[in-house]
């Protein structure tokens with residue numbers, strides 16, 4: 001890619017430690033890419049990176065099967081920073097000593113600087129760092145100097161200024177390391193001499209240029225889901241090729257309150273994008289009649305979605321040689337394409353996504369977000385002028401409210417849940433917690449319970465409040481919402497939402513629970 005000489009390669013030594021490092025490098029406005037540790041020195045040289053960072057990893061360098069690196073990498077003359085496992089591996093490879101001292105360090109500790117050096121210029125004598133190691137480097141490799149230590153790590157930083165090779169035992173990418181980002185920035189700017197060129201404006205410029213080169217004068221189609229990824233992808237493609245883009249929004253009747261209106265308002269009115277709004281709620285409710293099994297619900301919704309999308313595409317002439325849209329926009333993100341060091345592309349989203357590709361239509365894919373992390377997608381969305389409420393929207397499952405309605409999905413139950421969900425989200429927003437939570441929503445169980453309102457007995461549904469914190473949806477913790485907020489939500493749910501007479505709170509973390517109820 002065009003930025004290659006401004007690129008930092010982050011070598012992943014396992015367990016996705018590399019992702020956070022790659023994001024921190026980008027926050028320093030330098031483009032970064034993750035590569036697996038099995039990459040050859042020759043392949044690295046071809047990519048012509050300006051710096052290389054070795055990530056941490058869960059193994060000991062002496063463990064059988066511990067990842068290693070092509071030794072030729074040390075002869076490339078490219079600035080190198082090793083972190084934790086990466087620092088130990090580099091120390092060992094270059095003739096230093098790594099030992100299982102039996103005294104590991106986990107969590108916060110204090111680092112003492114013994115000698116000043118370019119990498120840590122301006123650091124105080126001691127500061128806090130975040131550690132997670134069993135083995136320790138006991139001797140820096142020849143040519144390198146040990147410049148800092150912690151109680152259990154005699155060589156917590158080593159520096160070889162001549163060869164521009166550095167190792168740090170702690171994790172600079174973690175927010176608990178006081179000077180962590182400083183250290184990364186110093187490595188990038190001062191040592192690797194990388195200018196801060198990766199900015200939101202430059203991302204937009206380079207993506208627009210790539211899209212234009214790919215699409216040329218062809219027509220392109222994009223399915224909007226109401227979520228941030230497809231919205232930003234569509235806005236970027238529109239900026240690049242204007243009205244060659246047609247967007248399709250399939251309203252399944254299982255969207256959140258106001259979602260369909262906002263998509264219409266944003267894309268048709270604000271951006272003037274050609275939008276085909278398919279109001280298909282009846283078809284979805286008919287197809288879901290009598291269905292209670294969660295996986296069948298997903299399958300029915302997914303298949304019907306594809307069928308409807310296909311109908312629209314064919315109406316536009318797709319699949320006919322020489323006319324109609326040839327490209328399909330997908331909101332694939334960088335974490336979706338990274339293969340983890342452990343060899344499996346661990347991403348929960350891909351197999352979850354509703355939609356997929358109409359198989360026999362033979363589109364070519366346009367994936368303008370393939371290089372981007374979620375925070376960059378949001379920043380690009382804001383820069384492009386998408387509304388804040390869309391750009392910062394919490395994730396929403398492809399099958400929509402259907403996986404939050406336990407049992408049969410009917411129009412009536414979808415309406416109850418949509419209204420309840422609106423109240424939950426509205427109060428969470430007012431409390432200023434919306435962005436801090438990974439997801440917060442209402443669930444409608446398949447039971448009714450007895451209540452009393454005024455003089456009468458009620459027999460209606462309970463609503464369960466589900467709010468979680470998470471970084472990636474793989475694990476999640478239930479959010480400790482303030483009691484006052486819970487009380488306000490409960491009062492409003494019972495008073496404002498017809499069909500609801502009781503409120504419960506889900507306090508299950510993931511694992512063992514999942515975030516959604518189905």
Ligand code: XMP
Nearest residue numbers: 352353354395396397398399473514515516
């Ligand atoms: P769970 O419930 O498995 O969800 O903890 C993890 C994340 O995935 C979302 N999710 C889905 N997304 N189609 C999607 O596009 C689905 O069928 C689906 N099921 C769950 C969920 O909202 C959470 O963010």
